[in-house]
Amino acid sequence: MQSIRDLKTNFSGPPSSTMAPGGDAYLQGNIRMTLEDPNLWRTFHEIGTEMIITKPGRRMFPHCKVNLSGLIPCAKYILLVDMVPEDGFRYKWNKEKWEVAGKAEPQPPCRTYLHPDSPAPGSHWMKQSISFLKLKLTNNTLDQHGHIILHSMHRYHPRFHIVQADDLFSVRWGVFQTFTFPETSFTAVTAYQNTKITKLKIDHNPFAKGFRDEGTTKKRRASKNPGGLEKQAKISEMTRDSEEDSPPEFCRSSFEGYEGDEGELQKRKEEDEIKEERYSPWSAEREHGMRNGSPPTADSQDLYSTEQLVPAPASYQPYRFHEYGKSPSPSSSVGSSTSGSGRSNFESRVPDVATVPEHDSSKPRTHEVTPSPCIPQDYPGVLNMSMAQAGKPGVIGHHIYNHYSAEQPLAQWSSSGPAQYPPPHHLTADYTTQAVHHGYHHGNVAEWSQYPLFSYSCW
DNA sequence: TCCTCTGACACGTTTGAATAGT
DNA sequence: AACTATTCAAACGTGTCAGAGG
Numbered sequence: 001m002q003s004i005r006d007l008k009t010n011f012s013g014p015p016s017s018t019m020a021p022g023g024d025a026y027l028q029g030n031i032r033m034t035l036e037d038p039n040l041w042r043t044f045h046e047i048g049t050e051m052i053i054t055k056p057g058r059r060m061f062p063h064c065k066v067n068l069s070g071l072i073p074c075a076k077y078i079l080l081v082d083m084v085p086e087d088g089f090r091y092k093w094n095k096e097k098w099e100v101a102g103k104a105e106p107q108p109p110c111r112t113y114l115h116p117d118s119p120a121p122g123s124h125w126m127k128q129s130i131s132f133l134k135l136k137l138t139n140n141t142l143d144q145h146g147h148i149i150l151h152s153m154h155r156y157h158p159r160f161h162i163v164q165a166d167d168l169f170s171v172r173w174g175v176f177q178t179f180t181f182p183e184t185s186f187t188a189v190t191a192y193q194n195t196k197i198t199k200l201k202i203d204h205n206p207f208a209k210g211f212r213d214e215g216t217t218k219k220r221r222a223s224k225n226p227g228g229l230e231k232q233a234k235i236s237e238m239t240r241d242s243e244e245d246s247p248p249e250f251c252r253s254s255f256e257g258y259e260g261d262e263g264e265l266q267k268r269k270e271e272d273e274i275k276e277e278r279y280s281p282w283s284a285e286r287e288h289g290m291r292n293g294s295p296p297t298a299d300s301q302d303l304y305s306t307e308q309l310v311p312a313p314a315s316y317q318p319y320r321f322h323e324y325g326k327s328p329s330p331s332s333s334v335g336s337s338t339s340g341s342g343r344s345n346f347e348s349r350v351p352d353v354a355t356v357p358e359h360d361s362s363k364p365r366t367h368e369v370t371p372s373p374c375i376p377q378d379y380p381g382v383l384n385m386s387m388a389q390a391g392k393p394g395v396i397g398h399h400i401y402n403h404y405s406a407e408q409p410l411a412q413w414s415s416s417g418p419a420q421y422p423p424p425h426h427l428t429a430d431y432t433t434q435a436v437h438h439g440y441h442h443g444n445v446a447e448w449s450q451y452p453l454f455s456y457s458c459w
Numbered sequence: 460t461c462c463t464c465t466g467a468c469a470c471g472t473t474t475g476a477a478t479a480g481t
Numbered sequence: 482a483a484c485t486a487t488t489c490a491a492a493c494g495t496g497t498c499a500g501a502g503g
Binding site: 052058059061191192198201202205206207208209210211 | 493494495496497
Binding site for chain 1: 462463464465466469470471472473
């Protein structure tokens, strides 16, 4: 699986000295994004994160929260999130693990969530962590609230985009920068499949406190529904069993990891990284896939890239590889992953940080990707899209070349596909309201969440 | 029959208005 | 009058469960 392949890559190979943050002059002044609560994310990821999607929209948990640095304090930026398919497959939960259940369904309308503070000065983004708490996921393809539309039983990961823009209608589209974190990948579901995930969510999500432990739940359900008690007990037993099956480290990371002190962070991280190799449900699937020809493995990536209906990020060329001339490809990295020294070393220095080298227009654009032929393009553009070394908290430097100039205002983008997206009056006013509270001029921020900002991602 | 999805439900958290106190 | 603290209820977010539907 993509995620696992990514993580694999993270684990593999000795860290490159050029990757060391702050240690390389080339990185000075670069934008850096750090994922908050990485341990929590990893704890979920080890088990196989699931995110509930509902018609009215469901928040993510853990929710996306990042820190930014390296921005120009006085320059304004907008910050966005979208969800990218991990691969071209649909999954099913079978016998306590995820299995491929066929090809992915055609992607629903692509949505981008705009952070309500956007646009805001770099100083604003850097002074505190940036939360995407209110981002909601839905399976309602007709959703008119601007929630991000996903397919159930498909795997996704969030992408964070930052664009320098004075306001929403004067964005300079020459470069925007994209960050991904492998541990944030998840399977969209309409009901939890893995009881371990359910338990983790209950343990960590304050809104689910009512379901914790000495089962007010059990009592409640017991009195309400005698038949349900048996089922509940069964589930509890399963959960208990699964806990027993889990290594002791798992319990530690799930309960201490979340609120633990920073001193232990690195150490725990290294433990987590090792666990990733051993306990991620996707690693088992990976092996399974190797035999069945189901989900693409690192070794089958080439074939996969050409066959998939939903191109995975792996089909992009790795930005850093190109930029720094290091590892030749994610797949080859995986090949060396058995060394086992990889991510531990890397992560001990670079904890969930994605860094963007400053845009250098003089760099050869060797990774231009033409839009997927199966996707109706909203504009006649050619995208230069490059991706960070797969598996590392990634960054993609985007250079958009289209028939419009780089000065092309956003309105041009937003205007595409009018039939697909509702007119502004359908949009929620939340973002605009928030904007007023923050004292920034946001313009019609709300519209943004409705439009396929990055239409090339709507494969 | 199996799998997936949906809606009602109970419970906890969050939020904001109303009120009281300083 | 202005500010702060407290209280309370409504709104919201959550997982559970039974049942519907393909």
